[in-house]
Amino acid sequence: MGGSVRDFLLGRETKDHDIATSANPDELCEIFTNAVTVGKIFGVIRVPYPDQVIEVATFRQDLDYRDHRHPEKVVFSSPEDDAQRRDFTVNALFYDPKTSRILDTVEGMNALREKSICAIGNPTHRFKEDALRLLRAVRFSAELNFILEEYTALAIEQHARLITKISGERVRDELTLMLTGSHPAEAFRLLSSTGLFPWVLPEISHFKPTGGMWTYLVKALDALSRQSPRRSSAVAWATLLHEAGKTATNKKIDSEALTAAHLALVQKISDRLKMPGELIDSICLLITEQPKFREVFEMRESTLQRFIRQPKFAELLALHRAVAIASDGNLAFYEFAQSRYAEFLKSPGMDAKKFLTGEDLIQMGFSPGPKFSQILRTVEDLALELKITSKQEALDYVLQHFVG
Numbered sequence: 001m002g003g004s005v006r007d008f009l010l011g012r013e014t015k016d017h018d019i020a021t022s023a024n025p026d027e028l029c030e031i032f033t034n035a036v037t038v039g040k041i042f043g044v045i046r047v048p049y050p051d052q053v054i055e056v057a058t059f060r061q062d063l064d065y066r067d068h069r070h071p072e073k074v075v076f077s078s079p080e081d082d083a084q085r086r087d088f089t090v091n092a093l094f095y096d097p098k099t100s101r102i103l104d105t106v107e108g109m110n111a112l113r114e115k116s117i118c119a120i121g122n123p124t125h126r127f128k129e130d131a132l133r134l135l136r137a138v139r140f141s142a143e144l145n146f147i148l149e150e151y152t153a154l155a156i157e158q159h160a161r162l163i164t165k166i167s168g169e170r171v172r173d174e175l176t177l178m179l180t181g182s183h184p185a186e187a188f189r190l191l192s193s194t195g196l197f198p199w200v201l202p203e204i205s206h207f208k209p210t211g212g213m214w215t216y217l218v219k220a221l222d223a224l225s226r227q228s229p230r231r232s233s234a235v236a237w238a239t240l241l242h243e244a245g246k247t248a249t250n251k252k253i254d255s256e257a258l259t260a261a262h263l264a265l266v267q268k269i270s271d272r273l274k275m276p277g278e279l280i281d282s283i284c285l286l287i288t289e290q291p292k293f294r295e296v297f298e299m300r301e302s303t304l305q306r307f308i309r310q311p312k313f314a315e316l317l318a319l320h321r322a323v324a325i326a327s328d329g330n331l332a333f334y335e336f337a338q339s340r341y342a343e344f345l346k347s348p349g350m351d352a353k354k355f356l357t358g359e360d361l362i363q364m365g366f367s368p369g370p371k372f373s374q375i376l377r378t379v380e381d382l383a384l385e386l387k388i389t390s391k392q393e394a395l396d397y398v399l400q401h402f403v404g
């Protein structure tokens with residue numbers, strides 16, 4: 001049912017299989033004795049299998065939506081009613097394994113043929129019931145390369161503001177799915193044309209669809225998605241936010257102040273969308289490390305090695321490429337950094353920090369202090385530049401240069 005039947009009919013890979021049935025939750029628990037029953041009052045149980053958890057839901061009707069979010073009550077019912085509670089016609093198809101037939105009570109097959117995302121029933125009512133559907137419509141339309149059916153699109157434009165009723169987490173999850181999906185640039189074009197964008201990301205609503213910044217942003221998202229089909233949420237969000245601090249007014253501030261203002265803005269967005277701390281840290285790191293690419297040709301070898309050996313370098317590189325394509329198209333820094341990174345991946349060698357440790361220095365009679373760190377750093381630099389290639393060479397170097 002739902003997404004998996006849609007994806008199967010479109011020949012797409014399916015993420016999860018959901019099952020719907022006329023059996024009620026108590027009957028289901030007798031059949032699946034290992035079921036997890038967290039959503040039981042809503043008629044949903046989860047059955048754990050070795051490689052995935054399958055959701056089994058009783059056909060139901062959702063009643064009395066409050067606050068544009070959740071139904072107050074559900075009643076167990078028929079597949080026809082169950083289809084009615086779903087968001088879009090393409091998401092309301094059932095496959096009946098007994099008869100091997102598709103059960104389509106909402107003209108979902110037609111919408112699949114027409115490549116159209118169409119709300120079930122009255123679009124305005126459906127978006128008012130649950131405003132998250134506003135974003136889901138955009139996400140499915142971009143992901144599947146489907147048009148937004150005329151009245152569905154109109155209702156989104158008219159009620160875009162309702163998205164502010166939805167919690168930061170749920171908005172964040174939808175945006176992340178758009179950003180990491182197949183066509184993020186298209187998703188953002190749609191967010192803009194439907195008028196959702198300023199309500200979803202008010203902090204960067206100064207990115208006007210007619211302006212150069214917007215074209216640049218969409219180009220960067222497009223470049224990233226073409227190059228990295230399976231990208232992390234951090235790099236996807238960083239691509240969206242790396243220029244967020246730039247406005248027409250702050251062009252003249254020095255770059256340090258700009259970075260601080262920029263990071264404060266990123267933090268504000270991340271807080272509102274309740275991003276996990278780890279994700280925020282990664283996004284900020286990807287943004288603040290970017291300018292270093294412009295220096296790669298002049299960097300000392302050890303500095304370059306430290307730069308490319310950081311854990312998030314692959315993501316940094318992907319972001320830099322997208323940014324370069326979207327701005328001046330100069331890929332020289334990218335190509336150089338990429339080739340050095342490829343060399344490193346081919347033969348990572350020994351961790352430069354391990355040639356010499358504090359322990360070794362103590363045994364040689366040094367005591368911790370500024371000179372101590374200076375020695376470790378010098379040896380690490382030389383190891384990164386391949387001027388020292390073994391522990392013995394490191395010890396000899398220290399004896400020659402720092403003893404006596």
Ligand code: ATP
Nearest residue numbers: 002003004015016018085086087091092130132133
């Ligand atoms: P995806 O590929 O993103 O998982 P999906 O269609 O499977 O797409 P889910 O969010 O997994 O989407 O939800 C499964 C099904 O539940 C949907 O196909 C739809 O029928 C229904 N559904 C989910 N969220 C809503 C909602 N907010 N309003 C109405 N129906 C919904």
Ligand code: MG
Nearest residue numbers: 003004015016
């Ligand atoms: Mg799904």
